[in-house]
Amino acid sequence: MxxxxxxxxxxxxxxxxxxxxEAARRMARVLPDRLAERTGGRRFEFEVVSEPFSGGxxxxxxxxxxxxxxxxxxxxxxxxxxxxxxxxxxxxxxxMEVSHEHRAALLSLPSLGGLRLQRKAERAVEEAVLxxxxxxxxxxxxxxxxxxxxxxxxxxxxxxxxxxxAEEPADLRYVLSGPRGYLRMLGGMVRANRPWxxxxxLSKALAAALxxxxxxxxxSTLWSLAAALDTTRLVIATVGSIALMIGWLIIDxxxxxxxxGDSPEARKRTTLYNTSTVLTVGIGVFVCYVGLLAxxxxxxxxxxxxxxxxxxxxxxxxxxxxxxxxxxxASVATVGGALGSGLESDExxxxxxxxxxxxxxxxxxxxxxxxxxx
Numbered sequence: 001m002x003x004x005x006x007x008x009x010x011x012x013x014x015x016x017x018x019x020x021x022e023a024a025r026r027m028a029r030v031l032p033d034r035l036a037e038r039t040g041g042r043r044f045e046f047e048v049v050s051e052p053f054s055g056g057x058x059x060x061x062x063x064x065x066x067x068x069x070x071x072x073x074x075x076x077x078x079x080x081x082x083x084x085x086x087x088x089x090x091x092x093x094x095x096m097e098v099s100h101e102h103r104a105a106l107l108s109l110p111s112l113g114g115l116r117l118q119r120k121a122e123r124a125v126e127e128a129v130l131x132x133x134x135x136x137x138x139x140x141x142x143x144x145x146x147x148x149x150x151x152x153x154x155x156x157x158x159x160x161x162x163x164x165x166a167e168e169p170a171d172l173r174y175v176l177s178g179p180r181g182y183l184r185m186l187g188g189m190v191r192a193n194r195p196w197x198x199x200x201x202l203s204k205a206l207a208a209a210l211x212x213x214x215x216x217x218x219x220s221t222l223w224s225l226a227a228a229l230d231t232t233r234l235v236i237a238t239v240g241s242i243a244l245m246i247g248w249l250i251i252d253x254x255x256x257x258x259x260x261g262d263s264p265e266a267r268k269r270t271t272l273y274n275t276s277t278v279l280t281v282g283i284g285v286f287v288c289y290v291g292l293l294a295x296x297x298x299x300x301x302x303x304x305x306x307x308x309x310x311x312x313x314x315x316x317x318x319x320x321x322x323x324x325x326x327x328x329x330a331s332v333a334t335v336g337g338a339l340g341s342g343l344e345s346d347e348x349x350x351x352x353x354x355x356x357x358x359x360x361x362x363x364x365x366x367x368x369x370x371x372x373x374x
Contacts, residue, residue: 007042007043008043008044008045009042009043009044009045009077009078009129009133010045010047010075010076010077010078011031011044011045011046011047011076011077011078011079011080011129011133012046012047012048012049012071012074012076012078012079012080013027013028013046013047013048013049013080013082013125014049014051014053014067014070014071014079014080014081014082015048015049015050015051015081015082015083016050016051016052016053016054016082016083016084016085017050017051017052018084019084019109019192019194020082020083020084020109021048021050023082023109023117023118023121024048024050024082025048026118026122027046027121027122027125028046028047028048030122031044031046031122031125031126031129032044032045032046034126035126035129035130038126038130039130044129044133047076049070053066053067053070053081053083054066054081054083054085060087060088060089060094060097061168063081063083063085063087063106064097064099064104064106064168064169064170065169067079067081067104067105067106068099068102068104068169071102071103071104072102077103077133078103078104078105078129078132078133079103079104079105080104080105080106080107080125080128080129080132081104081105081106081107082107082109082121082125083106083107083108083109084108084109084110084192085108085110086108086110086111086185086188086189086272087106087108087111088265088269089162089173089175090162091264091265091268092162092175092176092177093108093111093175093176093181093182093185094106094108094111094173094174094175094176095107095108095111095112095124095159095174095175095176096108096111096124096128096172096173096174097164097170097172097173097174098128098131098132098170098171098172098173099169099170099171100131100132100171100172101169101171102169103132103133104132104169105125105128105129105132107121107124107125107128109121109188109192110185110188110189110191110192111159111176111184111185111188112124112184112188113183113184113185113187113188113191114187114188114190114191115187117188117191131172158176158177158178158180158181158184159174159175159176159181160174160175160176160177161173161174162174162175182272185272186272186275186276186279189272189273189276190276190279190280190283193276193280195279195280195281195282195283195284195287196283196284196287197284198280198281198283198284198285198287198288199284199287199288199291201349202288202337202341202349204340204341205337205338205340205341206288206337206340207340208336208337208339208340208341209288209292209333209334209336209337209340210292210295210333211336212332212333212335212336212337213292213295213296213299213329213330213332213333213336214299216329216332216333217296217299217300217303217304217325217326217329218303218304220312220313222325222328222329222332223309223312223313223325224312224313225328226321226324226325226327226328226329227313227315227321227324227325229324229328234324234327234328234331237328237331238289238327238330238331240331241289241330241331241332241334241335241338242282242285242286242289242334244334244335244338245285245288245334245335245337245338245341246278246281246282246285248338248339248341249281249285249338249341249349250277250278250281252341252349253349255277255281255349256274256277257270257273257274257277258270285334288334288337289330289334292330292333292334292337293326293327293330296325296326296329296330296333297322297323297326299326300322300325300326300329301322304317304322304325305317309321
């Protein structure tokens with residue numbers, strides 16, 4: 001890796017495909033001006049390189065070594081790697097590690113949580129670049145000043161410095177700790193999977209749910225049932241139908257993660273992955289449910305006749321009846337959607353439920369399992 005110029009510092013953002021690359025491109029537009037302002041006019045040029053540098057491994061040392069090697073192959077002054085892979089260091093969840101010797105940093109985006117991810121990532125990269133580029137002016141011939149990322153850690157609690165081994169290339173490392181750290185990592189993993197993409201990704205299941213809802217709305221038996229249900233039973237029907245859909249998708253598409261080790265760390269990691277899967281699918285299914293509720297309500301307003309409804313249910317057709325029927329039918333339609341999801345291929349469901357990086361990780365685990373059984 002080349003020595004930084006006194007006039008221009010070239011910063012490479014080495015990003016995994018998909019969400020990390022999108023985040024890196026936004027950073028490349030806003031960080032040069034912010035860094036110049038903080039360094040008294042020093043110029044920074046950003047280059048975004050999108051490639052799966054973390055592919056095929058979950059090992060922190062391997063990913064860090066690839067980052068350093070990639071930087072040494074180019075003429076960049078600083079390289080910062082962005083990955084949506086949740087990394088671990090000695091049983092703790094890694095946020096970022098920095099190597100001043102190699103002017104390289106590695107940032108795990110899921111560790112930043114699910115809220116204000118772009119702002120947090122920009123702040124982390126900004127602080128790392130300032131430290132790695134020697135923005136405070138190192139004297140010639142002296143070792144680079146290992147400046148901590150104080151602003152980064154103070155605003156992103158529960159992020160804390162962690163010890164680094166003497167044989168490791170990094171000299172600064174930040175990890176998550178405690179229950180808040182666990183929740184932050186979990187939120188980041190769910191966000192990386194983008195659960196809202198589950199809705200358009202399950203076309204056959206949605207078609208089955210919409211068809212079920214359309215037929216159920218004009219079924220007089222369901223009119224009578226809906227009119228007799230109180231709020232408690234409607235809530236139970238909602239929870240039950242959503243839980244059925246979540247369970248069906250996870251089981252049918254083999255989304256449940258089975259850990260390869262029996263160590264406490266391996267079990268914790270397995271629990272983390274499975275919890276993120278349940279939340280990802282759950283949020284996607286809930287969005288589907290709300291959409292079905294809205295469609296059924298509009299369909300009921302259009303198709304129902306007040307006199308016919310009253311003659312069959314002995315209940316006048318008011319706004320509350322429209323709402324109750326649409327609510328109940330949404331639960332029935334969700335069950336129909338669960339059955340319709342069986343027509344989807346496992347790959348289609350995984351593509352809808354997971355980020356590209358997570359799909360790759362699961363394919364790697366399946367290949368390892370297949371090789372171990374042959």
